[in-house]
Amino acid sequence: MEGPVTIRDVAARAGVALSSVSRVLSGHPDVSASMRAKVEEAAQALGYEPDLLAQSLRSGATRTIGFIIRDIANPLFAVVARACEQELRRNGYSLILMNSDGSVETESKNFALLRRRRVDGVIASLVAEDSPYVKKTILSLRAPLVLLDRDVKGLNASAVITDHAIGVKSATKHLIEAGHRDIAFISGAANVYTTRNRIKGFSEAFAEAGLALPEKLIALGGFDAEYALIHARHFLLKNPRPSAFIAGGIGSTAGVVRAFNEMNLKIGKDIALVALDEWPLFDVFATEVSSVYRDPEAIGSEAAHLILEVLNGNEPRESVIDTKFTARASSQGVR
Amino acid sequence: MEGPVTIRDVAARAGVALSSVSRVLSGHPDVSASMRAKVEEAAQALGYEPDLLAQSLRSGATRTIGFIIRDIANPLFAVVARACEQELRRNGYSLILMNSDGSVETESKNFALLRRRRVDGVIASLVAEDSPYVKKTILSLRAPLVLLDRDVKGLNASAVITDHAIGVKSATKHLIEAGHRDIAFISGAANVYTTRNRIKGFSEAFAEAGLALPEKLIALGGFDAEYALIHARHFLLKNPRPSAFIAGGIGSTAGVVRAFNEMNLKIGKDIALVALDEWPLFDVFATEVSSVYRDPEAIGSEAAHLILEVLNGNEPRESVIDTKFTARASSQGVR
DNA sequence: TTAGATTCTGGTAACGATTCCATCGGGGAA
DNA sequence: TTCCCCGATGGAATCGTTACCAGAATCTAA
Structure with a gap:
């Protein structure tokens, strides 16, 4: 009972060659019934299982x-x-x-x-x-x-x-139709497709409504809550204050909501929010949050x-x- | 440029034996400076990197x-x-x-x-x-x-x-001191330490307060939200209705909170809640939830x-x- | 100067599996 | 009966690496 069982041990116990054991175990067709029986008995008895490492090296x-x-x-x-x-x-x-x-x-x-x-x-x-x-x-x-x-x-x-664009565009349209104009957009870094594609949807909605994009309310720099918190604070001090926020992902949303809380702004009452993505317990705890959902x-x-x-x-x-x-x-x- | 570079290729290029290459690259002491230089040049030039698979098989x-x-x-x-x-x-x-x-x-x-x-x-x-x-x-x-x-x-x-027990015990004591007696406890399956240890803390708090354990308000069967939802509903229909819930983990808490929402019970107002564990965005969205925290x-x-x-x-x-x-x-x- | 020790290097055998090749019988066809 | 072919088996090479062993070259000391 030393170390793992190898194909050698099985061959020895069955009294046959290494290659025969390998053939039986890998289901090669040219194997006699008696050989198959002997090898399988031995493998079973010894609890043999092939080493994936060795197989990988070979294959x-x-x-x-x-x-x-x-x-x-x-x-x-x-x-x-x-x-x-x-x-x-x-x-x-x-x-x-x-x-x-x-x-x-x-x-x-x-x-x-x-x-x-x-x-x-x-x-x-x-x-x-x-x-x-x-x-x-x-x-x-x-x-x-x-x-x-x-x-x-x-x-x-x-x-x-x-396809973030399509969801973000709907969300933005929805906000515009509800009368929002100063819509803040805080999301992850701009050097990835996710963010660019989201911004695309955001821009398209404004363009189709014949409105100018609120460029000064767009912050794209990090997926973390800290980044979102800082920029949300900053936006909330502007005059006029944005009436709606679109926040990308869980980190950004956390930051934005913390900023709201700091200023004691009630979501859905004092300020509108749309989150991009959903996450565990998204549906519970107070205000239900509008979202752009993708199925992970x-x-x-x-x-x-x-x-x-x-x-x-x-x-x-x-x-x-x-x-x-x-x-x-x-x-x-x-x- | 066929397939990955092996130690053979390096040896061939440097004009030395396999074993010498291995020695140089694994930092063996008995190697001359010129040998070291030759091998390193070759390895560098060919972009050699040792195959972890082969190393693993060997070692x-x-x-x-x-x-x-x-x-x-x-x-x-x-x-x-x-x-x-x-x-x-x-x-x-x-x-x-x-x-x-x-x-x-x-x-x-x-x-x-x-x-x-x-x-x-x-x-x-x-x-x-x-x-x-x-x-x-x-x-x-x-x-x-x-x-x-x-x-x-x-x-x-x-x-x-x-050490869940200590936290759960504090939480339970806190609830008891606030006057709660009918405290429901919903957590994961009973056949794991986590759950048993939590129940231990729960029981101890009641024992120390000289109160009987509300056994009919304990549900231990699954970590999922569905299980918690069903049992929370059931408990909420009892007379008297429990005035506080302790919910284990994210799944259980989700189920419990959904049950509250169904019956339109406001957390922290109509009913008390303590969650075991915290999770992303725990601190945001409306009511702040009391918790037993462990650092993941x-x-x-x-x-x-x-x-x-x-x-x-x-x-x-x-x-x-x-x-x-x-x-x-x-x-x-x-x- | 030579014996003995010390570096240094190359060849080879593993690690545990698969697969090709050669060999040996037995069975079928002429 | 003889020839051939095919099924069944064992032996050996291989995957990429490390480590042991032996031998060559260099060096130290008597």
Whole structure:
């Protein structure tokens, strides 16, 4: 009873050659019934299970997928990760999780490490699209890549893209129709598709209404609550004060709502709010918040499908997830 | 430019033996300066990086840790996972994430797969402590194990234990002192330490106050919102109606709050609420909720430390994380 | 000057699996 | 009966790395 059981041990016990054991266990057709019986008995008795490491070295495939994101603690991405892991697991793949901590440098190191681990593919939500690291690092990855909500040219990668614009446009229209003009928009960094696409929807709604875009009320710099808090405070001191806020993601919304609380502004009464994305307990606790929703489960399982497709020899492609605006108490009855 | 660069290619380019390349790159002392220079030049020029797979096969260590939890989408565990991954990454380990989907069978399969992947250790939050699978599966793991908030005898595992009892006891005392007697308690399944330990604190507070435990107001069966919703509804129809609720975790709290909303009960006014754990945006949106808080960052990094300790040859041990009750508006002014 | 120790280097055997190739029989066809 | 082919098996090479062993070259000391 020393160390794990290897194929040698099974061969010895069954009194046959290594290669025969391998053939039986991998279901090779040219094996006699008696051989099959002997080997299976021995494998069973010894509790043999093949070493995935050795198999990987031999076959060149690790049945392992890297998953790189800024921060798994973001509830949206946690759901994406869960759905993705589940789907990959069903197909015999394991997921290696890495956080980038919001740093392109860490992100780059993560890619390099995954390359050395010989992962069969990578699913990633990049910190930035314009980093000098990114393209070089990714191009040296000898494995299929699925990008989440990012647009980087010349990578030959698959992508799961969310159509934020359509939802944000509806939301903005809804606010404009309710009489809002000074609408503040606070969302994540401008150097990623997510933010640009959201702004696109925001702009389109103003353009179609024949109104000028309130450029001075747009703050795009960080996904964190701190960034949103500072800018929301600043906007709330303007004259005239914005009558509505659109806040991107959980971090931005947290910051915006804290600013409201500081000034004792009641959501849905003194000020309107639309959140981009939803998260756990979104539906509970006081005022119901209007939102632009995207299904994180769908994003995760679609990412898994896309990588599996390429692993099965198909060409990389893009898949679009839609968004849906729902008006709730937080954006009604303010004007 | 075919396939990844191996140590052979480096040896060929430098005109030396394989073994010399290996020695230089692994920092062996007995290497001449000229040899070092030649090999480093070649490795640099070819962009060589050692294959972790091959190294692992040779060395027996994969520098990989398995992380098994019920559900990464639980915000508390997402933060635990992040902190854990971060700490392990700093020490050169990668994390393989697996969800058990609340099934002991899936959990068992996950353990088996991690064993085949030859992970160096496993950090796990078990679905149940009394499963027949668990012990057998875990004992066959030839790697150190860190349990999160679970108590299974005879495993020789490390553990990060949360001292829920102390926080829950304070919370219960606080409610009792405010005059509450019919206090409902809804939390996760009873077959795990977390729940038992919480109930312990709950019971102690009643005992010390010389009051009988309101056993008919205790529901311990599931971590999900659905379970909590059904039981909260049921309790709210009792006569007398409970005047306070203690809800374990995010799922339970969601269910309880939904039940309140259905009956149009205002938290902190018509009914008191204490939540066990906190989560993103906990501090925002209307009524501030009293809570028993534990630091998920600390749990995650402590788990990483414990596994690293054992990997460095130390004995497994237990580490205790404390909890802290904070009274907020949700539990004040109801009576 | 030479024995002995000390560097340094190359060759080779592992780690645990798969797969190709060669060999050996047995069965079918002429 | 003879020839051929195919099913079944064992042996050896391979994946990319490290580590042991032996030998060559250099150096120290008597």
